[in-house]
Amino acid sequence: MTKHIFVTGGVVSSLGKGLTAASLALLLQRRGYRVRMQKLDPYLNVDPGTMSPYQHGEVYVTIDGAETDLDLGHYERFTGTYCTKASNYTTGRIYSDVISREREGGYLGKTVQVIPHITDEIKKAIRSLDSDDVDIAITEIGGTAGDIESLPFLEAIRQYRQEIGRQNGLFVHITLVPYIKAAGEMKTKPSQQSVGILRTIGIIPDILICRCERHMKEDHREKLALFCNVDKNLVIEETDVAHSIYEVPVELAKQDVDVYVMEMLNLHVNPLKINDWKEMVDRLINPRNGEIEIAVVGKYISLKDSYKSIYESLTHGGIASDVKVNVRMLESEDIEKKGADTLLSGVHGILVPGGFGNRGIEGKIEAVRYAREKGIPFFGICLGMQCSVMEFARNVCGMKGANSTEFNDKTQYPVIDLMEDQKSVTKKGGTMRLGVYPCVLSEGSKALKAYCTADISERHRHRFEFNNSFRKQIEDKGMMLSGLSPDGKLVEIVELKNHPWFVACQFHPEFQSTPLKAHPLFRDFIAASLQRAAKRKSGKKGKVSSGNAVKSRGK
Numbered sequence: 001m002t003k004h005i006f007v008t009g010g011v012v013s014s015l016g017k018g019l020t021a022a023s024l025a026l027l028l029q030r031r032g033y034r035v036r037m038q039k040l041d042p043y044l045n046v047d048p049g050t051m052s053p054y055q056h057g058e059v060y061v062t063i064d065g066a067e068t069d070l071d072l073g074h075y076e077r078f079t080g081t082y083c084t085k086a087s088n089y090t091t092g093r094i095y096s097d098v099i100s101r102e103r104e105g106g107y108l109g110k111t112v113q114v115i116p117h118i119t120d121e122i123k124k125a126i127r128s129l130d131s132d133d134v135d136i137a138i139t140e141i142g143g144t145a146g147d148i149e150s151l152p153f154l155e156a157i158r159q160y161r162q163e164i165g166r167q168n169g170l171f172v173h174i175t176l177v178p179y180i181k182a183a184g185e186m187k188t189k190p191s192q193q194s195v196g197i198l199r200t201i202g203i204i205p206d207i208l209i210c211r212c213e214r215h216m217k218e219d220h221r222e223k224l225a226l227f228c229n230v231d232k233n234l235v236i237e238e239t240d241v242a243h244s245i246y247e248v249p250v251e252l253a254k255q256d257v258d259v260y261v262m263e264m265l266n267l268h269v270n271p272l273k274i275n276d277w278k279e280m281v282d283r284l285i286n287p288r289n290g291e292i293e294i295a296v297v298g299k300y301i302s303l304k305d306s307y308k309s310i311y312e313s314l315t316h317g318g319i320a321s322d323v324k325v326n327v328r329m330l331e332s333e334d335i336e337k338k339g340a341d342t343l344l345s346g347v348h349g350i351l352v353p354g355g356f357g358n359r360g361i362e363g364k365i366e367a368v369r370y371a372r373e374k375g376i377p378f379f380g381i382c383l384g385m386q387c388s389v390m391e392f393a394r395n396v397c398g399m400k401g402a403n404s405t406e407f408n409d410k411t412q413y414p415v416i417d418l419m420e421d422q423k424s425v426t427k428k429g430g431t432m433r434l435g436v437y438p439c440v441l442s443e444g445s446k447a448l449k450a451y452c453t454a455d456i457s458e459r460h461r462h463r464f465e466f467n468n469s470f471r472k473q474i475e476d477k478g479m480m481l482s483g484l485s486p487d488g489k490l491v492e493i494v495e496l497k498n499h500p501w502f503v504a505c506q507f508h509p510e511f512q513s514t515p516l517k518a519h520p521l522f523r524d525f526i527a528a529s530l531q532r533a534a535k536r537k538s539g540k541k542g543k544v545s546s547g548n549a550v551k552s553r554g555k
């Protein structure tokens, strides 16, 4: 039988509930249990696919093509398991399923109500994780206790635990214990009140995880235990980590939170095996090859969450090369205003990520030109790949004004065009080319060198594609079409032959990278950027560049 853990949040949002849930999942997994994760989001959009990154941050794409919350990225990166459509439900999705059933006469004339019909649908979503190959399912409830829109979800998890019993279900509440500077004290009252709110709905947390800037004192724990009805050893402290989010599981393990979970769920306490994780964290914190700087040129740069998986994947590439990766985050519009020379000078690698819409597009194309002409390692992803094709067509193939029809449908050179099967699509949500598709890599390509296998599969989220009418002209000028769909019709990767490392892909490799196993393209992009940094350093010292400039840990 699958056991369930329900994770709720209190006091404020942005406590890192997703990270904590993912960390707990990792620990349980490393105790020998098979874990599956899920996020329930109390907003009315059916999924975040149509939301602005400013509203929601990155849209994370699962292998089966669901457009989901970015917390699923943490789940996959920490546990190395895959999420699916069943891993993210919103209020919108739940209601839309209930309303469709009502329209089909599925409720046999009954009055359809929040309780029991919406809560039943939520319970069905939770139950969809039950399976013979899942020991523990962790469900995170988005939002904060006390939000009006969270109520049906909280009621549903209350009922669920009641139905499965205490030994099969646990409530973990993540809350804030703020430090009030003026008083010079940490305050437990907000957490007490948050637990009070949960109690009014019939939920008493089994474990309280307290996010705090400083360490809690014994009397804080005692107070929280007493007023929140939680055992003192189940008041867990989660202070801000010094260097990296990947330290969180290691810190939680020190307080045996996973042991308490197993005991309460009546599961055998197997030994914890996380040495590889600890080594990875150590490598991340103490890199032996110094630092490099990578420019990420995007449109939603001011919100860090917009490119969450990209930044994480760069870090993973850094772990693989034993180097700290600093990111220079650049708004592409600023490149239009101030020029590539001013803003990109000195970087060791340039990445143009995915995106939609016209704003800032010329700045991205300019960043590609800069990388191509100066021989700076370049990585283009989705829109970034399309920009690299536009740039090459314009500045190398002489196709003046070459563009994507997403931005100019009158261009004489539509080198990027709407995909054939997208032409009849009128509705927005979930209608792009989504999820995993296969791709075949060409002999002699940097892509093949990275993956070490010709047959790969990667996640997609796009409507436009490389226009095959321009294949010959573009290939003749030296752009290699190094990854194609198995039928040869769709260009998935382009790269430049006479360049240290210039690879751009139509898919999103950032969704398949983990700290323990950097995605091959991110790994090689960072390795190439590190080579550039090493060469420049030795060049500056007046030395001939040596291939040994980069220390290796013998991988």
Ligand code: GLN
Pocket (backbone or CB within 6 Å): 353, 354, 355, 356, 357, 381, 382, 383, 384, 406, 461, 462, 463, 464, 465
């Ligand atoms: N806007 C482009 C398309 O739809 C690129 C999408 C993306 O970068 N995810 O094809």
